[in-house]
């Protein structure tokens with residue numbers, strides 16, 4: 243980025259400098275030429291006004307001098323001595339009618355040529371100069387002097403009287419143009435050299451400044467790009483968060499609907515059975531009363547589990563209480579949980595080694611984990627199929643597994659079943675009760691006990707949840723200590739082969 247900018251600057255400024263250089267050269271060379279030509283004109287004027295004016299008399303210019311005469315020779319000598327010095331190469335004195343009355347070239351004296359504009363203007367009192375390429379008739383004898391001459395027509399006033407009045411004649415002074423050109427070239431060369439050195443110095447000074455600026459620009463550009471990247475990341479995080487919040491909101495609405503349904507159903511049954519019991523015809527029917535009371539108990543248990551789950555869920559979430567560790571027999575907890583499962587209990591076969599040592603853990607939490615897993619196993623399998631609970635010790639770890647041969651969980655849903663409020667089937671017409679809290683609670687509880695949970699499942703064939711808890715260490719051991727509530731539960735979910 244920076245080098246591209248630099249190249250562009252280098253080329254651009256080089257072109258600009260060249261353009262400036264060329265323009266300045268053209269203007270300056272024109273100006274120098276004008277100056278040199280002005281100087282040539284001044285010199286011619288000087289010749290006419292300061293030299294010839296005092297040397298010539300009116301009679302010398304009134305008619306062509308006889309080139310054999312003494313006056314002509316005298317004048318020629320004077321002119322050669324005083325005037326014909328580089329760059330002046332020829333002098334002609336014109337009369338008003340276009341006759342050359344004097345020249346250092348004798349063959350020209352007495353010749354008459356057409357009166358041109360310059361001659362007229364000079365007789366009108368102006369000094370006129372110009373470059374001649376010597377093609378005119380009057381220039382035949384100058385062709386041997388140079389390839390180009392600068393000729394100046396200057397009015398000639400005779401004597402010392404002023405004002406000047408009408409010119410007595412016009413002096414034409416020829417100067418070698420090559421000399422003027424040489425001078426122009428010399429001055430031009432000097433100027434161009436100075437200009438080139440100046441521009442080069444400026445360029446050399448500017449390049450590092452621009453390089454620094456380009457570097458700063460490119461650094462700022464990079465910073466801006468990084469900031470834009472960061473902003474993009476923030477924005478996408480923000481979007482994700484908004485998405486998650488929306489999803490949570492949806493889940494919350496769904497949860498409220500499901501939870502109220504889950505509470506209402508057992509309550510309606512309980513109220514219904516209670517009202518029936520009050521009817522006189524059942525006053526003496528011990529069997530029916532027993533059945534109704536059993537039903538009320540079952541529905542009460544269901545309600546109790548639901549409320550317990552809700553409470554435990556919010557408690558585990560908000561309360562970072564350390565687990566309350568005690569030493570107890572796992573078998574006892576299993577017994578208690580099975581009793582709580584009421585009618586489902588006979589379907590559960592369990593094999594827990596009778597000699598399994600007491601474990602060190604949070605009894606209430608282990609109980610909740612077990613009851614939820616067993617409740618799910620019963621709920622998601624048909625009435626007659628068996629469910630199994632197995633437990634054993636592996637080193638310091640208690641491993642227990644709850645298996646069923648029920649509906650199973652599709653592989654793509656497995657990673658989500660531990661999410662709060664998630665249910666594979668959350669439709670209103672769903673077949674199974676529940677509010678989608680059980681497994682998320684189980685996950686949190688296992689985590690608070692520094693354990694791991696793993697699930698394997700196959701739709702139509704059943705599911706198996708395996709929990710590993712560090713449970714055979716002394717109380718106060720760090721591995722199941724206070725920090726466990728913050729530990730992350732590694733959850734593994736696998737579709738069963």
Ligand code: ADP
Nearest residue numbers: 618619622650659665666676677678679680681
């Ligand atoms: P719920 O109150 O719906 O039982 P959970 O959090 O306990 O909530 O379970 C979440 C979802 O995981 C259930 O709705 C069900 O779809 C699925 N699930 C849990 N356990 C089992 C199982 N043993 N067999 C089949 N599906 C299960």
